[in-house]
């Protein structure tokens with residue numbers, strides 16, 4: 001079990017591909033989940049991929065890890081006979097951009113927020129996982145970047161890509177398939193478990209609360225929501241996640257206001273009422289608290 005959790009953690013951010021080698025990815029199967037209107041969610045290892053198929057070709061949202069690119073393309077070939085034309089990265093993390101170089105070399109146009117380009121162009125460190133990410137090769141970098149919003153007119157629909165400030169990172173985008181009632185949230189939403197919030201690259205639990213509230217406003221009871229991680233979701237799932245984040249802040253803030261250290265705060269077990277429901281994902285409750293406590297201390 002421990003080995004499984006360790007593997008999940010590493011696959012999650014995908015910054016240790018070399019140390020695991022190709023064979024760990026050999027066992028990964030790509031599952032294709034129809035969402036509606038030619039839109040699909042692909043699951044393998046890493047962030048959930050969104051796919052739009054139709055007469056204009058394939059538009060892809062995120063691309064997991066480099067060793068999985070061929071399997072992902074094989075899965076796409078089963079739902080479309082057209083080429084991948086665009087790839088949109090919801091943020092810079094390696095479990096969402098690992099296939100960029102392969103796809104960029106095939107001529108796929110990569111699109112992302114300005115800060116995704118900025119982060120991928122330089123060394124990055126993710127302290128929570130003790131991982132270093134070197135600058136990406138040129139072919140992996142976005143060729144079109146935007147600062148606020150960009151719209152695609154593709155496959156007979158409008159796809160709106162909105163930047164949301166300082167939530168999971170400082171370069172997050174959500175995608176709204178207009179008039180189709182489908183949203184891809186990137187890692188602003190982890191469906192069913194505590195999220196990773198990358199405060200080192202501009203993320204914040206307060207930003208996550210605001211961002212999830214914005215996505216809720218774009219949703220109704222029929223909206224289908226592709227989360228960054230976890231199963232396909234609906235508005236209630238997102239509402240539960242949003243409410244959990246609010247409860248986390250409410251439970252932890254008094255401890256920060258008392259000036260407790262992380263160690264002292266951890267001993268008080270402030271998330272005990274939430275752990276049974278939310279603590280079964282990538283992060284143990286202690287680890288999750290460790291990733292958010294400094295932000296709450298700074299904010300109190």
Ligand SMILES: [Zn+2]
Pocket residue numbers: 091093096168187
């Ligand atoms: Zn992420």
